[in-house]
Amino acid sequence: MLVRGIMAIIVLFSTAIVSVTFLIDQPDRSALKRGDHGYGTTPLSKAPPILQIPLTKRLHTAPSGKPQAPSIISQVLRARPGDTLAGMLTRAGINRREAVAAIDALRKHYNPRHIRPGNKVRVEFSPVPLSAGLGRLQGLSLSPAFNRQVIVTRTSDGAFSANEKEKVLTSSLVRADGTIKHSLYIDGLKAGLPAPILVALIRAYSWDVDFQRGIHPGDGFEVMFERLHETDGPAVFNGDIVYAALSLQGVRHAMYRHTMANGDIDYFDKKGRSAKKTLMRTPIDGARLSSGFGRRKHPILGYTKMHRGLDFAAPRGTPIYAAGNGTIEHAGRNGAYGKYIRIRHNGTYKTAYGHMRRLVRGMRKGKRVRQGQIIGYVGTTGRSTGPHLHYEILRGGRQVNPRRLKMPSGRKLKGSELARFQSARALIKRDFAGLKSRDDLADAK
Ligand SMILES: [Zn+2]
Numbered sequence: 001m002l003v004r005g006i007m008a009i010i011v012l013f014s015t016a017i018v019s020v021t022f023l024i025d026q027p028d029r030s031a032l033k034r035g036d037h038g039y040g041t042t043p044l045s046k047a048p049p050i051l052q053i054p055l056t057k058r059l060h061t062a063p064s065g066k067p068q069a070p071s072i073i074s075q076v077l078r079a080r081p082g083d084t085l086a087g088m089l090t091r092a093g094i095n096r097r098e099a100v101a102a103i104d105a106l107r108k109h110y111n112p113r114h115i116r117p118g119n120k121v122r123v124e125f126s127p128v129p130l131s132a133g134l135g136r137l138q139g140l141s142l143s144p145a146f147n148r149q150v151i152v153t154r155t156s157d158g159a160f161s162a163n164e165k166e167k168v169l170t171s172s173l174v175r176a177d178g179t180i181k182h183s184l185y186i187d188g189l190k191a192g193l194p195a196p197i198l199v200a201l202i203r204a205y206s207w208d209v210d211f212q213r214g215i216h217p218g219d220g221f222e223v224m225f226e227r228l229h230e231t232d233g234p235a236v237f238n239g240d241i242v243y244a245a246l247s248l249q250g251v252r253h254a255m256y257r258h259t260m261a262n263g264d265i266d267y268f269d270k271k272g273r274s275a276k277k278t279l280m281r282t283p284i285d286g287a288r289l290s291s292g293f294g295r296r297k298h299p300i301l302g303y304t305k306m307h308r309g310l311d312f313a314a315p316r317g318t319p320i321y322a323a324g325n326g327t328i329e330h331a332g333r334n335g336a337y338g339k340y341i342r343i344r345h346n347g348t349y350k351t352a353y354g355h356m357r358r359l360v361r362g363m364r365k366g367k368r369v370r371q372g373q374i375i376g377y378v379g380t381t382g383r384s385t386g387p388h389l390h391y392e393i394l395r396g397g398r399q400v401n402p403r404r405l406k407m408p409s410g411r412k413l414k415g416s417e418l419a420r421f422q423s424a425r426a427l428i429k430r431d432f433a434g435l436k437s438r439d440d441l442a443d444a445k
Contacts, residue, residue: 072124072138079119085112088121089137098137102152105160109150110142143167146228146237168231171239175435177222184215184246188223194238197225201244204267206346207277207408208253209246210327210368220247224432240265243428256428258413258421266411270425272418277371278410279351280323281402284378284389287312293401299385308399309352309392316357316387318378322369323351323393331363337390338382341375350397354390355382 077088085106089099103112115121124138139153139160147169152162178191188198201223202211209215226239244267245254255267255275267275282289291311298305326345330352334340337354341363344350357379369375380387393402413421 072126074122074124077121077123079115079117079121081117083115083117085115085121088115089123089140092123094123094125094137102137102140102160105152105162106140106142106150108162109164110144110162114144169228169237170231171226171228173224173242173431173435174227175222175224175432175437177437178220180215180219180221181217184211184221188221191221193223193225196238197223197241200241203347204241204244204255204275205246205253206348207275208325209248213327213366213368214248216249219249221245222432222437224428224435241267243432256421256425258424260413260417261420268413268421272413272421274409274411276408276410277324277345278407279345279349279393279402280321280371281405282310282312283321283323283351283353283391284312284314284318287314287318287378287389289313290388293399293403300383309354309390310402312378312389312391314378314387314389316378316380318387318389319374320353320356320376320378320389322371322373322375323391324349324371326350326369328363328365328367328369328375331359331365331367334382336383338384339376339379340382342394343369343375348395350394352392352394354392355380355384355388357381357387 075092077092079085079088085103086096086099089102090096106112119142121140121142123140126136126138137154139151141149141151143149147167148164149167150162150164152160155161174192176188176191176193178187180187184202185198188201189195193201201221205211222243222245223241224243225241228237228239230236240257242257243255245252247253254270256270257265258268259265269275289310290313291307293310294307295304296307297303298307322343324343324345326343328341329344329350330340330342332339334354337352339356339359340352340354341356341359342350342352353376355378356376359376360374363369363375378387378389384390391402392399393405394400395405
């Protein structure tokens with residue numbers, strides 16, 4: 001068994017007392033927002049649809065004796081491409097006026113336009129003898145998010161009313177580890193890591209590890225993540241990564257989830273340094289900002305032009321630093337930029353440096369650089385009127401204003417927060433050690 005250990009019961013208030021349970025595997029985890037930027041948490045989109053609900057289920061049948069028609073029948077409808085909720089209900093044989101009334105009641109808690117192909121809606125109805133259709137609608141329910149359920153019931157006066165409740169979820173910890181033969185992604189899947197967890201893992205490490213070049217056969221990984229279970233149902237959802245470690249060429253990079261006193265959740269290394277790194281806004285010492293980001297009259301071209309970077313005037317030969325860890329993707333002449341370097345920091349951010357007098361020896365495409373490492377020296381090559389560094393930060397391939405950019409904090413925990421982190425880390429290590437890896441299980445046989 002891979003799954004072990006129970007952590008918590010998350011709960012809920014539920015006031016509704018209803019005869020129906022449940023519904024959908026619409027794992028929109030955005031309902032579980034946790035403070036931070038969603039960084040490092042499982043992408044909230046793709047929990048596997050694990051529900052296996054019999055398509056028709058009799059909830060109440062008449063007391064023994066000869067077979068009779070059940071008094072209430074429930075059926076699960078599955079949305080097809082292009083479906084509307086009203087369309088699904090009427091196609092199932094529910095009277096259109098009743099369908100509309102039930103949907104109106106539902107609206108208070110759920111926008112029926114959000115129905116998507118594959119979503120499930122459970123309907124309950126009392127059968128009408130000799131009717132071709134389903135009979136009288138008694139209620140319906142659906143699950144707008146993995147931890148929420150909306151239930152519509154018929155009230156005593158014949159109208160419909162809707163309630164929303166949170167599902168009771170239980171969390172357990174899952175461990176997976178292995179050795180990389182092909183890629184972290186492929187070997188991670190083999191070790192039992194769900195794809196969304198792998199995506200979160202790669203994103204969390206993206207500031208420190210170059211996944212194209214930094215991973216080699218024989219490198220190892222360990223991951224512990226949460227799995228959430230519906231207490232009264234079979235559904236399972238992936239929670240957050242709690243702990244991960246990559247052993248790359250003999251160097252171990254561990255990160256631990258930590259909930260800070262202010263409620264923020266972030267990942268830190270064993271010394272309390274954030275896994276998310278910031279980029280330097282001024283990758284040069286002793287320089288003066290000579291031109292900001294935005295429209296300006298171009299000093300050489302003479303007309304107004306968008307300036308998509310920052311200019312730092314500095315004496316010729318002043319060292320220029322890599323603004324963050326990353327991999328060089330261009331080094332050398334680049335038109336009006338003159339001698340130029342562009343560094344890819346992760347899937348989102350790049351930085352570029354222009355007009356350099358010269359590049360540091362060995363700076364070439366594919367080279368890995370660390371934050372603060374000298375990559376070149378100020379000059380005035382390319383279209384330039386005097387020695388300065390032209391510096392750009394690119395996000396998703398577009399230049400953005402480095403001064404306006406909201407970037408990860410790159411924080412380091414200190415004092416009491418660091419002490420809290422270290423005790424949380426000790427618990428995480430204990431939990432991880434207490435979970436068997438697959439190899440241990442194989443050995444045990
Ligand atoms: Zn410039």
